[in-house]
Amino acid sequence: MVTIQETELKEGILEAIERAKALSKPILVSEVQQINHIDPLSFFSAGRATFFGERFFWKDPADETFIIGLGICKQIQTDLAIDRFTYIEEEWRRFTKDAIVYNKYHINGIGPLMFGGFSFDPYKKKTKLWSKYDDSLFHIPKFMLSEIEGQAYLTTNVVCTQHDDRTLIEKVGAERNAILSSIVESTCVGNHTLLKEIEVNPEQWMNTVNTIIEELKDNPLKKVVLARESRLFFDQPVQIEMVLSQLLKLQRESFIFAFESNGDCFIGASPERLVKKDENTLFTTCLAGSIARGKTVEDDHLLGETLLNDEKNLVEHQYVVDMIKAAMEDASEEVTLADQPQLMKMRDIQHLYTPVIGRAKEHTSLLLLVDRLHPTPALGGLPKNKAVEKIREVEELDRGFYGAPLGWMDYKGNGEFVVSIRSGLIQGHEASIFAGCGVVEDSNAESEYVETKIKFRPMLTALGGINQ
Numbered sequence: 001m002v003t004i005q006e007t008e009l010k011e012g013i014l015e016a017i018e019r020a021k022a023l024s025k026p027i028l029v030s031e032v033q034q035i036n037h038i039d040p041l042s043f044f045s046a047g048r049a050t051f052f053g054e055r056f057f058w059k060d061p062a063d064e065t066f067i068i069g070l071g072i073c074k075q076i077q078t079d080l081a082i083d084r085f086t087y088i089e090e091e092w093r094r095f096t097k098d099a100i101v102y103n104k105y106h107i108n109g110i111g112p113l114m115f116g117g118f119s120f121d122p123y124k125k126k127t128k129l130w131s132k133y134d135d136s137l138f139h140i141p142k143f144m145l146s147e148i149e150g151q152a153y154l155t156t157n158v159v160c161t162q163h164d165d166r167t168l169i170e171k172v173g174a175e176r177n178a179i180l181s182s183i184v185e186s187t188c189v190g191n192h193t194l195l196k197e198i199e200v201n202p203e204q205w206m207n208t209v210n211t212i213i214e215e216l217k218d219n220p221l222k223k224v225v226l227a228r229e230s231r232l233f234f235d236q237p238v239q240i241e242m243v244l245s246q247l248l249k250l251q252r253e254s255f256i257f258a259f260e261s262n263g264d265c266f267i268g269a270s271p272e273r274l275v276k277k278d279e280n281t282l283f284t285t286c287l288a289g290s291i292a293r294g295k296t297v298e299d300d301h302l303l304g305e306t307l308l309n310d311e312k313n314l315v316e317h318q319y320v321v322d323m324i325k326a327a328m329e330d331a332s333e334e335v336t337l338a339d340q341p342q343l344m345k346m347r348d349i350q351h352l353y354t355p356v357i358g359r360a361k362e363h364t365s366l367l368l369l370v371d372r373l374h375p376t377p378a379l380g381g382l383p384k385n386k387a388v389e390k391i392r393e394v395e396e397l398d399r400g401f402y403g404a405p406l407g408w409m410d411y412k413g414n415g416e417f418v419v420s421i422r423s424g425l426i427q428g429h430e431a432s433i434f435a436g437c438g439v440v441e442d443s444n445a446e447s448e449y450v451e452t453k454i455k456f457r458p459m460l461t462a463l464g465g466i467n468q
Contacts, residue, residue, distance in 0.1 A: 007031055008102045009156060010169050016100050016160035017168075028074070028099040028140075029158045030112045030411075037152050038183060040066040041248065043145045044258075045241045046183045047071070050175075056115045056139060057244060057258040058408060060416070061271075064149050067109055067408060069141030070179060073157045076114060077134040081122035084136045085371035088118075092138070096411045108278060108414040110146045110153045114138040116259065117406030117420065120375065120399040124392050129425065129432065130400030132262040139259075143179055191242070192234040192429075194465045200229045201396060202449065208394050209445040215390075216441040223319055224381040224390050227436030228452055229397050232463060237428045240265050246462040250347055254458075255418045257406060266401050268423025269458050271346050274373055274405050276416040277366040282332060282358040284369075287344065287419075288320040288378040288438065289313030289352035292454055304343050304350055316438050317341050317352040319377040323384070324356055327372040332358030348457040366415050370405045378438065379403040379419055400425065402434040424459040433459040 009031045016027040040059070047055050047070035058067040076091045078084055096112050103111040116138030119130070126135075144155040158172050205228045212224050240258060244267070247256045251269035258267040276283040291307040294300030307313055321337070328335045337356040344353035381387025402425075407417030424433040435455035437448045460466050 007033060009158070009172070012100045012102060013158055013160055013169050013172070014166060016158070017162070017164050019098065019100070020160050020164070021162040023098065024162065026159045026161050028095060028112060029160060030099060030101045030103070031156045032103040032105060032110050033154050034105070035152050035154045037147070038145055039185060040068050040145060040147060041241060041244060042183050042185055043070070044068045044244065046179050047143075048241070049182070050179070053260050053263045054139070055258070055260045056141070057256070058115065059248070059256040061253050061255060063252070065109055066145070066147040067113070067115070068145045069115055069139060070144070071142030072139045073142045073159045074140040076116075076138045076140070077136060079122070079135045081135070084118065084122060085367045088136050088138060089365060089367045092409065095140070099411070101411065105153065107148050107153070108410055108412070109148055109408070110155055110410070112140065112157060112411040113144065113155070113408055113415075114140050115408045117401050117417070118370075118374070118404050119401055120379070120404040121388055121392055124398060127398040129398050132264040133266070133400060137261060143176060192236050192238050192464065194463065195233045195235055197465060198231045198233075200231060202228070204396065206445040206449055209439055209443065209448050212390070212394065212439045213441065213443050213445070216439070220383065221386055221390065222382045223316065223377055223438050223440050224387050225379050225436050225438050226391070226395060226448075227397050227399060227403060227434055229432050229434055230456060230460075232431045232433065232460075232465060234429050234431070238426045238431060238463065240267065240426060243267055243426070243462050247458075250461060251422070251458055253346060254422065257418065257420070259401075259406065263428070265426040266406075266420070266423065267426060268420055269462070270418045270421050270423065271344060271351065272378070272419040272421060274376070274407070274417040274419050275366065275369045277360065277369070277414050279414065280360045282328065282360050282364075282369065284324055284328060284356045284358075284373065286317065286320045286324050286337075286341070286354040286356060287351050289317040289341070290349050290451065290454075293345065293348060293350055300345075304345070307350060307352060308341070308343065312440065312442055313352060314341075316377075316440060317354070319382045321354055323377050323382065324373060327369070328356055328358045331361055331364045331369055331372065333361055334359050346458075348461075349454050366409050366413060366417075370417050374405050375403065376419065379421070379436065381438070397434070399434070403436060422455065422458045424463065431463060433463070
């Protein structure tokens with residue numbers, strides 16, 4: 001069992017209550033403690049009884065950063081479409097401006113931190129599917145476990161108001177101790193069975209692909225990404241912990257995330273970083289062009305070589321490189337990237353991949369980069385605005401958070417966002433999984449359909465729909 005010593009949180013809460021009275025507004029107190037290792041999935045599971053619907057989970061591909069949040073001490077959200085990235089950033093700065101923070105460690109991903117994301121297109125008519133998520137939604141957790149390069153830290157966040165008193169100290173302490181004392185080594189066993197899968201209007205989707213192929217001829221539009229949905233039905237509620245356990249086992253080389261909201265859970269294993277900010281260094285990824293993995297080493301190598309020399313996929317990849325390079329050059333003093341793409345091999349699929357590094361200009365913020373980069377041509381198309389308008393017009397699916405920026409930002413402005421592909425939305429006994437592909441002038445609807453089937457596989461497998 002993890003035990004917490006007497007800390008500075010007590011005096012911080014008392015000071016914050018007085019500050020809240022003086023300023024007539026809530027004040028955040030945040031305390032970071034270095035602790036012994038806790039299994040991240042076990043910490044997530046320990047919050048189920050008290051904080052179900054208020055949890056998040058994050059892991060990077062290198063296993064260097066795990067961030068798990070339990071409870072919500074503050075939400076920052078908006079359904080505004082205009083300037084939504086600016087709005088979220090300004091609200092975050094306003095919330096942390098007068099905060100009392102006890103953090104002696106110079107490490108990203110600890111202390112006050114917000115986790116969440118943005119919908120793919122706030123102008124798209126919202127459906128019941130995504131009714132539990134605002135178009136821009138971020139949670140600041142009550143309790144957060146961060147494991148950074150093998151070292152564990154516990155952040156406790158408390159919002160104090162002018163109406164609080166010292167009984168808040170005991171309440172927070174009891175709540176924290178209850179979580180820590182309930183942690184047991186995670187043993188996730190699948191307790192649900194897939195009853196049926198219904199692909200949502202696949203014929204109509206292929207007809208739309210064919211229509212777009214014709215429209216792209218002699219048209220300033222070069223590429224439109226079309227996504228579709230498959231709906232899964234289970235015999236009992238899907239256990240989020242079990243799905244995470246499967247993703248951690250089968251998709252370890254990906255960004256693995258889960259973001260609960262009001263009982264629903266958006267979850268996935270994305271290979272695609274949108275942008276990372278570490279002080280003044282920026283990292284992003286060009287990921288476009290894909291092919292299946294081979295059943296043998298020889299087949300896999302042959303498929304990889306085919307992808308590296310396929311004109312359609314190379315052109316599609318270059319669209320992404322050109323757009324991301326331009327966006328990074330606007331925000332960076334210098335930008336470094338390779339001349340040729342390489343292969344990124346995942347469990348079920350391989351992609352063309354070009355990493356990009358930049359040195360940020362002064363005052364370049366993480367969410368400014370998220371705004372500029374979303375959506376990349378890999379998820380929207382080219383030119384960006386015209387492609388998104390076309391998607392809004394012809395796509396049946398309400399993408400919600402699928403294909404959109406999801407990630408975290410700490411109070412120092414550092415953080416990381418992914419393009420939330422290879423993902424699904426779990427809703428009790430049911431779930432939706434999503435996949436898309438880039439349609440260009442020489443696309444083939446049948447081939448694009450097969451590609452989406454491959455892209456469904458990571459989530460379908462994790463949910464128990466495909467045997468490993």
